[in-house]
Amino acid sequence: MNNMSATITTTISTKAPAMNQPKISARGVQVHYGDKHALKDVSIEIHPRSVTAFIGPSGCGKSTFLRCLNRMNDTIDICRVAGHIAIDGEDIYDPKVDPVQLRAKVGMVFQKPNPFPKTIYENVAYGPRIHGLAAKKADLDDIVASALQRAGLWNEVKDRLHAPGTGLSGGQQQRLCIARAVAVSPEVILMDEPCSALDPIATAKVEELIHELRENFTIVIVTHSMQQAARVSQRTAMFHLGNLVEVDDTDKIFTNPDDQRTQDYIMGRFG
Amino acid sequence: MTHPHIMSAFDEELKYLTRRISEMGGLAEQMVADSVRALVNSDLGLAQKVISDDAILDDAERQIGEKAILTIAKRQPMASDLREIMGSIRIAADLERVGDLGKNTAKRVIAVAGSGIPRKLARGLEHLAELALVQLKEVLDVYASRSPEKANSIRERDEEIDAIYTSLFRELLTYMMEDPRNITPCTHLLFCAKNIERIGDHATNIAETIYYMATGAQPQGERPKDDTTATMGSVTE
Numbered sequence: 001m002n003n004m005s006a007t008i009t010t011t012i013s014t015k016a017p018a019m020n021q022p023k024i025s026a027r028g029v030q031v032h033y034g035d036k037h038a039l040k041d042v043s044i045e046i047h048p049r050s051v052t053a054f055i056g057p058s059g060c061g062k063s064t065f066l067r068c069l070n071r072m073n074d075t076i077d078i079c080r081v082a083g084h085i086a087i088d089g090e091d092i093y094d095p096k097v098d099p100v101q102l103r104a105k106v107g108m109v110f111q112k113p114n115p116f117p118k119t120i121y122e123n124v125a126y127g128p129r130i131h132g133l134a135a136k137k138a139d140l141d142d143i144v145a146s147a148l149q150r151a152g153l154w155n156e157v158k159d160r161l162h163a164p165g166t167g168l169s170g171g172q173q174q175r176l177c178i179a180r181a182v183a184v185s186p187e188v189i190l191m192d193e194p195c196s197a198l199d200p201i202a203t204a205k206v207e208e209l210i211h212e213l214r215e216n217f218t219i220v221i222v223t224h225s226m227q228q229a230a231r232v233s234q235r236t237a238m239f240h241l242g243n244l245v246e247v248d249d250t251d252k253i254f255t256n257p258d259d260q261r262t263q264d265y266i267m268g269r270f271g
Numbered sequence: 272m273t274h275p276h277i278m279s280a281f282d283e284e285l286k287y288l289t290r291r292i293s294e295m296g297g298l299a300e301q302m303v304a305d306s307v308r309a310l311v312n313s314d315l316g317l318a319q320k321v322i323s324d325d326a327i328l329d330d331a332e333r334q335i336g337e338k339a340i341l342t343i344a345k346r347q348p349m350a351s352d353l354r355e356i357m358g359s360i361r362i363a364a365d366l367e368r369v370g371d372l373g374k375n376t377a378k379r380v381i382a383v384a385g386s387g388i389p390r391k392l393a394r395g396l397e398h399l400a401e402l403a404l405v406q407l408k409e410v411l412d413v414y415a416s417r418s419p420e421k422a423n424s425i426r427e428r429d430e431e432i433d434a435i436y437t438s439l440f441r442e443l444l445t446y447m448m449e450d451p452r453n454i455t456p457c458t459h460l461l462f463c464a465k466n467i468e469r470i471g472d473h474a475t476n477i478a479e480t481i482y483y484m485a486t487g488a489q490p491q492g493e494r495p496k497d498d499t500t501a502t503m504g505s506v507t508e
Binding site: 021224227256264268270 | 354486
């Protein structure tokens with residue numbers, strides 16, 4: 001995808017970027033689904049250890065772009081991605097990059113909680129085990145406990161770790177999925193409408209969690225709730241008809257956005 | 272250009288706020304004009320009317336505040352919608368204060384009525400009131416048009432009111448020094464002049480609020496100040 005590929009090693013290094021370096025940098029990203037031009041020349045920088053919200057009407061390309069960031073679009077045959085996306089300066093579409101390794105580094109949480117039909121423990125242990133992150137059973141226990149703690153679920157499930165994950169409430173299941181994403185020590189967590197199937201209490205817990213996770217992870221969240229974007233993010237990017245319309249500090253976007261389309265969208269006006 | 276909301280009831284709520292603010296503005300203007308007329312003509316009946324009108328203005332401010340809270344809770348407004356609603360609350364509070372100042376002037380009519388006001392002073396007060404009323408009227412027009420440029424120009428004109436207030440202050444001091452019997456009426460007139468001068472300040476506040484509602488930014492630069500009465504008569508002057 002770019003001329004830097006010769007210098008890139010197969011696995012992506014885990015060196016921490018300086019604070020002023022973007023964690024993710026995208027330039028001229030184009031996505032086609034067959035004939036449909038879904039993303040048009042999107043360029044954006046995503047800051048480390050912060051929450052960036054993608055907003056925009058349905059079909060604007062925000063989820064498509066999110067899925068480019070861990071190459072989830074690779075799984076769709078008719079999808080073609082062009083342009084340049086780098087994490088810590090390294091091209092993630094380089095042929096030498098293993099998408100499985102990339103997705104361990106760039107975790108994802110989906111709209112509907114989708115725990116494996118396994119125990120709570122196994123849901124979280126699965127990723128660390130296949131990625132060989134734990135040498136001994138005790139290490140794995142530690143990873144599971146710490147991931148569940150980080151996901152704010154530990155106190156609710158510590159006495160029933162071997163009960164099925166599907167037996168939890170919707171909000172708990174979603175936090176279990178976040179624990180599962182966190183367990184493999186990712187650097188970036190992508191969230192595609194993580195609260196759209198949750199009630200307000202469960203939503204508040206997930207939002208509080210996002211706020212805490214920001215200290216250690218770079219988070220990108222797609223949301224249809226303007227209030228949620230305003231509450232949880234530091235930067236907001238507005239997408240419309242496949243274009244990135246505006247990206248700015250969240251405080252500015254929700255009080256005084258520059259673009260008319262952003263204004264109309266966040267204020268619920270006809271555009 | 273601004274598109275209507277998808278939820279038309281939201282537009283209705285915003286229109287309600289705008290309409291009530293305009294009504295408040297009209298009544299506040301009327302009260303200020305009446306209070307000064309009552310003062311210079313020693314018209315106790317008119318003064319009484321101003322005093323009772325103040326309750327209407329108080330009610331209107333409460334109702335605007337309640338509607339604004341309800342709209343924020345229901346619509347979770349963003350960007351210029353949010354500024355619009357916050358601005359309504361602030362402007363309603365300023366207009367309510369303008370009404371209070373008119374009422375205060377009206378209350379003093381009784382105290383001043385017995386002694387009669389020297390013609391020159393009455394003219395000065397009338398002139399001050401005219402200027403304050405022009406400010407108030409223009410700021411209400413700007414509220415209707417939401418022009419940030421006009422809002423800024425109103426802000427700059429408060430200077431003139433301050434200057435006239437300062438000269439009235441000086442004149443009243445002179446009257447008091449001439450004859451101690453003038454002290455009681457002149458003190459009341461001093462408060463009346465101060466009331467009118469502060470109406471200009473509220474008009475300026477409203478202009479700043481409108482500027483913020485329209486642009487999302489605070490107006491640039493210091494507010495002009497020509498009221499130097501705070502240090503007047505001190506030995507160091």
